[in-house]
Amino acid sequence: MKKIKAVVLILIMILCGAAFARGMQVEAKxxxxxxxxxxEVFRFHVLANSDSKEDQELKMKVKEAVVDYMCENLSDAGNAAEAKAWAIRHKEELIRTAREVLQEEGCNDQITAEVVRCEFPDKTYGDITFPAGWYDALRIKIGKAQGHNWWCVLYPNLCFMDSVHAIVPKEGKEELRSVLTDEEYAMIVKGTPVKIKWFFLQLTE
Incomplete structure (x- = not known):
């Protein structure tokens, strides 16, 4: 009986060690x-003045106006670095676009825009999940910028075409896929055989 317990204990230790090693490999990946x-990506971050209904609605209107402006004028960007450089050069135009929205709504809150490198949590866009980490982003702040914020990806364009159903443009997904390996792309897309669990385990379906 003691030998059986010892064998079981050893097997458990081996399995735990294997799971730990596998978890470390997954985390490294x-x-x-x-x-x-x-x-490879350039993200967009809008911070609302507050969490009031009015400020949150205003945030979404600013987001839509800025995304529309960039979609119309950023078509020549061939990669994330070019998109970032364009945003830096056209910062005043982006501020003006956002300010016009506020003025139309009778709001006098200050608008600031900057290209920064900031830390993002795990974030899902449609069926694509970006792991937490540091990314370059265009950040727009409205007023005190103390309300809930909003994200999307400007390059490649993964901003929702239909925010209700979380649909992202197919072209943006194809551009993203073109710069990743099949395994890397599979890691960030839901519904594929490989899914990253950003802490410890890798599950297969």
């Missing part, structure tokens, strides 16, 4: 994918 994505 997740970190590598995040670093790759960090250099």
């Amino acid at each position: 997740a970190n590598a994918v995040q670093e790759k994505l960090s250099g």
